[in-house]
Amino acid sequence: MSDYLPSLSxxxxxxxxxxxxxxxxxxxELNVTPGAISLQIRDLEASLGIKLFERKTRALALTVExxxxxxxxxxxxxxxxxxxxxxxxxxxxxVLNVTCTAGFATYWLVPRLGRFEAMHPEIDVRISASHRVxxxxxxxxxxxxxxxxxxxxxxxSERLVDDELxxxxxxxLATELGPNPSAGALSGFQLIHDVYRHDWQLWLEAAGATGxxxxxxxxxxxxxxxxxxxxxxxxxxxxxxxxxxRDLKEGAVVTPFPIGIASRLAFHxxxxxxxxxxxxxxxxxxxxxxxxxx
Numbered sequence: 001m002s003d004y005l006p007s008l009s010x011x012x013x014x015x016x017x018x019x020x021x022x023x024x025x026x027x028x029e030l031n032v033t034p035g036a037i038s039l040q041i042r043d044l045e046a047s048l049g050i051k052l053f054e055r056k057t058r059a060l061a062l063t064v065e066x067x068x069x070x071x072x073x074x075x076x077x078x079x080x081x082x083x084x085x086x087x088x089x090x091x092x093x094x095v096l097n098v099t100c101t102a103g104f105a106t107y108w109l110v111p112r113l114g115r116f117e118a119m120h121p122e123i124d125v126r127i128s129a130s131h132r133v134x135x136x137x138x139x140x141x142x143x144x145x146x147x148x149x150x151x152x153x154x155x156x157s158e159r160l161v162d163d164e165l166x167x168x169x170x171x172x173l174a175t176e177l178g179p180n181p182s183a184g185a186l187s188g189f190q191l192i193h194d195v196y197r198h199d200w201q202l203w204l205e206a207a208g209a210t211g212x213x214x215x216x217x218x219x220x221x222x223x224x225x226x227x228x229x230x231x232x233x234x235x236x237x238x239x240x241x242x243x244x245x246r247d248l249k250e251g252a253v254v255t256p257f258p259i260g261i262a263s264r265l266a267f268h269x270x271x272x273x274x275x276x277x278x279x280x281x282x283x284x285x286x287x288x289x290x291x292x293x294x
Contacts, residue, residue: 006044013040014052015077018070019273021060025154078277094123094280100145103224104267105129107243108161109145116287123280136272142281144270145288157270158285160292163263165199165238166255173233174254181256183209190235191217194226199238199261206261 016026017037027034045052052066062070100109105127113125128134134141136155150157167186177185183204191200191214201214217235220226230237231253241260247253269288276282 004047006047007040010040010044010047011073012077013037014044015070015073017041017053017060018062018066019074021062023060028154081274081277096123096125096278096280096284097128097140097142098125098145098284099128099130099134099139099141099143100267101131101147102129103227103243104145104147104161106224107227107240107246108267111246112291115291116284119287120280120283123283125284136275142271142275142278143284145267146270147267148265150266150268152268152270155270155272156275157268158289159266160269160288161240161242161267163265163267164241164260165203165263166241166244166260167203167236167257168239168244168253168255169230169236170233171251171254173236174256177256183207183257183259184211186236187212192226192229192235192237193217193219194237195219195221203238203259203261207257207259 023034023037027037050065054061226237
């Protein structure tokens with residue numbers, strides 16, 4: 001009996017169900033039916049002669065024996081994943097696939113990425129910059145940076161960069177405002193909008209501006225069009241303060257008004273529950289959080 005090993009598929013079914021405490025979520029992760037998961041676990045319990053779960057109405061709980069078994073199995077599966085990642089990475093290095101919006105990649109991530117590459121030259125970071133939401137499993141994504149409220153189904157979400165919107169313009173345009181301008185001075189200038197057109201109205205209300213029409217001005221629906229138009233001197237754009245670090249240091253843009261408006265929306269680091277068992281993903285997460293805090 002000491003040499004007996006249950007089937008790998010049964011062990012995977014139990015580990016997933018124990019981690020989620022849900023047959024349905026385990027089935028979704030393993031791409032099988034909940035019935036198949038339940039059958040695998042019942043067969044495993046029968047072969048071991050041990051009850052692993054307490055099955056209650058709309059709830060699943062581990063028995064004491066089940067919790068002990070899960071703890072050991074989870075560590076074993078982690079070792080298998082790490083060994084597999086290590087041996088497959090020998091010929092190609094560690095590849096890390098990250099998806100985020102084009103704006104986040106251009107103005108926040110890429111200017112900082114050199115610091116991560118200096119710390120971890122063995123990790124090949126590949127960035128998919130798109131507004132399209134990619135699927136972790138289907139598209140081979142390790143980590144995602146998404147803009148929203150957080151709380152994504154069946155995923156871990158960590159708040160990364162808060163949104164504080166401030167008006168920004170070229171240094172030349174700022175000189176036309178004069179010293180210590182009030183927000184009402186924007187009535188004589190063009191406002192540039194991105195897809196979140198209502199943001200200008202919110203900022204003007206927060207700044208107590210009067211006589212400024214928040215709806216006028218061109219709208220750029222895709223990419224970084226609003227910011228590029230502002231840098232071309234066409235008017236004022238609202239930008240996330242965290243995106244401006246490089247251009248402010250270089251003097252390419254200025255923020256004539258100190259007032260910013262906070263938003264419930266933010267950039268979140270999002271990933272599946274097992275993602276950080278990859279050393280490359282764990283290292284990138286630690287670095288991202290450190291950069292965001294700094």
